Amino acid sequence: MTMLNELTITDAYQKLSSGEISAVELTQSCLDAMAAARDLNAFVTETPEIALERAGASDTRRASGNTVGPLDGIPIALKDLYCTEGVLTMAGSHILDGFVPPYESTVSANLRDAGAVMLGKTNMDEFAMGSATVTSYHGSTKNPWKLDDGKDRVPGGSSGGSATAVAGHLGLAATGTDTGGSIRQPASFSGIVGMKPTYGRCSRWGLVAYASSLDQAGPMTKSVEDAAIMLQSMAGHDPKDTTSAPIELPDFQAALTGDVRGLKVGIPKEYVIDGMPGEIDTLWKRGAEMFRDAGAEIVDISLPHTTYALPTYYIISPAEASSNLARYDGVRYGLRVNGDSLDDMYAKTRAEGFGTEVRRRIMIGTYVLSAGYYDAYYVKAQKVRSRIAEDFTKAFNDVDVVLTPTAPSPAFAIGEKMDDPIAMYLNDVFTVPASLAGLPGISVPAGLSAEGLPLGLQVIGRPFDEETMFRASHVLERQAAFSAKPTGMGG
């Protein structure tokens, strides 16, 4: 029999609606699973009291016929990048030591208002800077997928805690944030669905900022349909975020027609990179076949500036980060290490508060914005970014969605690539172009590596056309029929 915590949102909703289970029971089963899986280090803060209280409130609403929607009573995890009122929020960083926001991020408030039950806050790379959830002040998170080599694997990152929470059935769903792939890549590594909406679809208000022009909130779920349900509640225009789009939300779940006949799926030739394992390429081809089998048309396309996407990303995102992280100065909140002068206090606080990777990106960002380098790096990167977006615009004249691998490898062992930032950055090579172009992208588990680790495929859609992206990925999910289970949950 399926444990309650292993249910999808849609299944749980049915059982809740029929009265077969209560939200409190469902929540308790997740809390029990969390307690049993603490060694995975998925959560940095557990909030069982809040969870049970909200679950109880949900049951009361349901009993009186006032259920607020498909998320009412559904226990979820929140990435620790979301500011949560009255609950410690550290974004994986020592510099936010003890920071308890007096406000709730718009997206998590939307979820709360939709009846979702917060289980706790999940681990992440410090300030979302990383692709493996190994740069967190709270230590690494383990991927529940294990091989018999005895090594722990990374869940991907930066939303690795959320990925592990969903893959390990510690919550029914989770929120992540994606700047260059931080939802999609860990989803691929963990055998779950991870979706980054169009830039501007979700409010960034109350998300600890990494790179403002790229950051987007998105769902991490066990199914495409669950992702559509989550996004429905997370998204929407927010007057508090000027970059959030003032447009109506479509009905995402209604877009899941199961029918892709005549849909044009683009296969970009530039997404073949040196040293990529053959099995990734094989899986990608199989994905294209799945679409063809379902009646879609496969179209070869070119996105010529793809090769510049990663360097462009690693100029723009650190530039914005170097400025966004200037507010962590020890003056008003978080960590303060006293010094002999104001400058000394800044230096000591920031040296102690920020980890190596964050310091590296602040240095890179400061450098590319400096007088004499700004035009050569930042301005040029912005121009290339426009070219990359134009590539997609042109491609979308011919196709409806683009299919690519999500990541160039399966999950690697914790400790690998730690001393080679460039190798680490390559994890994002397939996710970064859509981020730079502001496009929606979703990773769907599509198969296993030869060793037995999950691999995802990415479907990229037109801006604000998540509906087509969902419709396509929903069919891909059905065709792939991924049913493997993580092997490392210790029974």
Add this chain to the structure above:
Amino acid sequence: MPSLPEWGAEPMTYLIQGETGDWEVVVGLEVHAQVSSKAKLFSGASADFGGKPNTHVSLVDAAMPGMLPVINEYCVEQAVKTGLGIEAEINLHSVFERKNYFYADLPQGYQISQFQHPVVGEGTVTLDMEDGSQRYIGIERLHMEQDAGKSMHDQDPKRSFIDLNRAGVCLMEIVSKPDIRSPEEAGEFVRKLRSILRYLGTCDGNMEEGSMRADVNVSVRKVGSDELKTRTETKNVNSIRFIMQVIEIEAERQVEVWESGGEVVQETRLFDVARNETRAMRSKEFAHDYRYFPDPDLLPLKLSEDYVAALKASLPELPDQKKERFIAEFGLSAYDAHVLVQERETAAYFEVAASGRDGKQAANWVTTNLFGALNKLGLSITESPVSAANLGKLLDLQADDTISGRIAKDVFEIMLDTGDDPEKIVEEKGLKQITDTGAIEAAVDEAIASNPEQAQQVRDGNGKAIGWFVGQIMKATGGKANPGAVNQMLRDKLSSD
């Protein structure tokens, strides 16, 4: 040592006489004007002056994690109006950028400002100089930016305190071209700019409260040269008098540096009021690489032509237009008109007092009698005990010969004391001019009879003596006799035949 600056032969030429010849000063001003707005530029917190420390601070102003700026459209409107008021080009596309630097009273670690694409481009401010000439000072640009908070270092021996009430308040930085050639022009420029801002209502221009302050850029060059030599920038000068002083001091200092074989260094300086000198800030205090880049939290500011046109149509009459109208409508001299329009309140006062009357006379009363009296009392025009309507009535009483000019001055003094209606004063005190010819004739006859010697002088053609008689008769009648009638009667009675 250069000698003290002197006015040259050319009008408005300010020269510093050095040992190697005459130097002129080249000045550009960056005026920071606080936008009159209830809320801050990017948050809903109050932008009011005063208030207990850290009581006008929102989560955005304190730069809490995840907080985002949202543009205050009212502030944009004020900046555009100001741009239109200085006859400047309005840029329909402008961009907010981040100016990055660390300071304890700058919570974000950057100031949101406009750099490469300001909302307002080139414009002009016209100055009316005291000698009647006009000078046109070019405006380079106007941009919007956030103010910083305030650091207080004198509250505790070991610690500094931060007040974020001002953090995020909207400032307009108005940058002039280096067109200013004397301290007087600089003073006049700031006065004119302040006048325009106040007419528009976009800034209260209150320099004591810090609503307006200026960075003063000064360089010097030999007369006849059009070279721009190295300039210094003296920061945060907060009164017109100090701005003028800084220019004098810097010009002299720089001439001395050049003439003694030295080199003026491009640097930021501070004005030390107590020592009446400028001095270089420590390089640490300003050596920033600000790393400007477009703020990714804010979309570019886009304005439509219709929006700008609507604001243009809504502009009030500005000082220059009002001045032209006063000249045309009231026949004022350019100088009087200029003086009257400087403050909107003064212009409004004048218009009420002058409406339907002799404009020149009204201008005289306002600029000499009223200004003099208010100056003595330390009152502003809005606090004047003599209302504009009552001053108008006083002018009417004089115009229709109810009272003489001399009596009018007495009545005016009483009005200053009591604020009373002049008609009431004249009635109660019995100050009406004697127009009864019989009464005047009696007084004239009496005077002639008592002063036969002077009467003879008049008959002999001594014009001055007539004036003496008028004075005697006015004295005898307590000033109430109509001087014109007295004069005429004297002439009739003392004519040679």
